[in-house]
Each structure stands twice: as structure tokens, then as C-alpha cells.
Amino acid sequence: MTTRAPRRDSVENRAGILDAARATLATDPRASIDVIARSAGLSRRTLYGHFDDREALIRELISVGAQRFNAIAESVSDSDSRLALARLAAQLWREAAHVQVAAALALDEAHVEHTADALAPLRRTVAALARRGQEDGSFRTDLTAPTLARLIEEVARTVVSRTDASSTGAVDLAVRTLLSIAGLSWREADDLLTAHPDIVESQEVSS
Amino acid sequence: MTTRAPRRDSVENRAGILDAARATLATDPRASIDVIARSAGLSRRTLYGHFDDREALIRELISVGAQRFNAIAESVSDSDSRLALARLAAQLWREAAHVQVAAALALDEAHVEHTADALAPLRRTVAALARRGQEDGSFRTDLTAPTLARLIEEVARTVVSRTDASSTGAVDLAVRTLLSIAGLSWREADDLLTAHPDIVESQEVSS
DNA sequence: GTTATCTTGCACACTGCTGTGCACAATACG
């Protein structure tokens, strides 16, 4: 009656599939199940043992990615809204590897809705930030707060998904772009980043 | 021995297919041949009479769209580089209907190369504009000219393909966004558009 | 009115993908 504990290799393989799917789908959002499974070193048949569907696999991928996104959104707490935006952009960028998938899949008609739901907390953070930035005079006021928020989202998506994540200075570019969109002049953004070099500092990543 | 002139309805149908393809693929870049043909009021079989391939159809679509793009690029001749960018953005926006297809298809792995080739003239214009803007002190200089040009391209693509073309004030939003990216503060952009109201003026379109 | 041109529907072969069933082999767990 009592069931055994799940085998160790099984859970490892499951994680491996998710990793492989993340890497593969980031390049080609329509990669076949077979390609994903192979790139995880497993057979197609095995993948179906871990996930009912292509749907199920992708949903989990989006959920996990969105969680990381949302966690970052909550971790940013600068009272200066310009700094908050810069930090948010930089942090999200560093998670880019886990995020490009979401960005790519978000454009796929079938998953738009799920992605939007999963990212709701992040969007709320951005919306609040846009409002706050306008109120304290840091951000542009020629657009309404919701429009500005939407613009920030879209541009962020673009920057994340269409930049070579490995190239040096990419974080810098991403942050400057978003600050420009928010309405800062490039000199102001430049001053801000000079005053707070930790923001775009390339962190050592522990393996 | 002498061949007859092509039938009138034939050439009309060919044009109709291109129109239908433009409209359909703008929404769903992977729409089937059948859907495209039906939406042109023709049968799938007939479409194959006009175009050898799906490839052939899409290539023609891209070529035609790119031509319009490039023509616009050449038509902009303001000596003030800020104005030139604003005009370029506004004009391209107005051609959005003919352009969203290109923007959507450009993301499709299979046509990236052809699209890039077809749009080469436009890209040259943008690159030259970025350089000029930096030299005369209008644009930001915290990025290299090529990087700035690339950024302008990417953001333009985003704005064009992910905005509701029919909504009022959309042109305005697109232009402001690109000026921000170029490095202008939003107040400067605002002044510029106030001084030159013709740029974002919603033109009457003759049917 | 004749005729070449064009459209249409249907059948067909083909490709690439999804998801499942099943028997057999491998292996981690107790």
C-alpha cells in the first residue's frame, strides 16, 4: 500500500528536461518535443512520462520563470524611483537566461494569457513605480501612467529578448534604455549610474 | 503563336491574394495557405496558380513592404537630425499597415535574412542619422553610433508591431518613444513636437 | 462565338509533429 520514494534519477531528469526546454525554446519557441528531449539526453517517450503534454511542460516553464521575475520585483525597495527602475532593470537582466523563454513564449498566441497572469505581480510593481515616478517628478508626464508602464514593459521585453546576454556592457545598455524611456535625459541617467556603480556592476556568479 | 493578354480578373486576384496575405499574416505569421486564400475569396488551389510556393508569396510580400519603407527613408531630408528622426518615425508609422507584416515576419527565422537584405537602405539611413545626430550634439553619446542605430531599429520594430495602429495618439506615442531613445529628454521632445505640429498631425487618408 | 485563360474541387502523396500502448531492459531503493 505504501508507495516508495521517487527515484533520484527521476527527479534529476525532470529538472534536466526543464533546463533543456528553457535553453532550446529560448532559441526556437516552436522546437519539437523530440528536440527538447534529446537535448536533455533523454528520449521523447521519457519526456511524456514526466509531462502529460507539451502544454504542461510550457506552463510549468512559464510559472517558474514568472516566479523569479516577481521575486525580483518585490526585492527592489529604493525610495528614489529612478534608482528603483534602474535596479529593477539590472536585476531582471541578470535573470535573463531564465527569462528569455518567457519573453519568447509570451509572443505565442497560445500562452499569452497564462504568461500575463503569472506576471501580474511584476506588472503591478511596474505600474506603481510609473505612478510614483511621475508624482515625485522623476519620470516623464507627457504620457499617462498606465501608458508609460506599458511602454516600459514592452521595451524591457525587447531589450531582454533581443540582446546577446553574454556581451559585456549589455546590462549597462539595458538599464540606460529603460531610464531613457522613463523620461530621463541620457546625461541624467549617466550621472545616476556613475553615482551608483553597484547597479551595473558585473557580479561574479557562483556556480 | 502570339499569346493573349492576361485576363483582368487574374491580375486582380493576384493583388487580392497579396492584400489578404498582408492582413492575415500581420495577425498570425503562421496562417496557412488555405486561410489566406479563403480570406482573399479564392480557393487554395488557385493561390498555387499565382505563386509557386509559400516562400514565393512571402518573399514578394517582404519585398514590396521593404520598398515602401526604403522610399520613406529617402524622402526624409531635414537638416536637423532630431526632426529627421521624428519625421522618419511618423512616416513609417503611417505605413504601419503595410509594415506590420514585415515586422512580424522578420522575427521568423526563415525570413530574417531576406528581410534584412530588403531593408538595407533603411538601415543605412538610420545608421547615418545616428552618426549625424551624435556629431551635431542632438543625440546621446553614451552609446556608440552603431549601437544607438541598432537600438533605434529594435525599439521601432517593437512600437510598430505591438501598438494598436487605430488608436488615436499612437503616432504621437511612437515618435516620443524614439526621440527618448535617441537621447532627448521628454521635455525637449515635447518642445520639438509643439514647434512642428505637422509631424504628428493625423492626416486624412484619401481612399 | 470560339478559344485560350483562369478557377475550382477532389484525390493523392508526403512531411513533420503529437500523444499512446506495450514489451523489454536498466537501475535505484528497501
Place this chain on the structure above:
DNA sequence: CGTATTGTGCACAGCAGTGTGCAAGATAAC
């Protein structure tokens, strides 16, 4: 060890799409 769990290969059915052949019907051009 023994055993339940997991991986694998193969076959299979199914779906959606592409591109072609062909015969019959419609129609614009002459």
C-alpha cells in the same frame, strides 16, 4: 537480492499542413 520504478525503442493512429495532377466548369479576350 528482489522489486517497484523508470527509461527506451518501436509501432501506431491521428492531425494539420504543403504541393501536385487532373478533369470539369466559368469567363474574359479576341
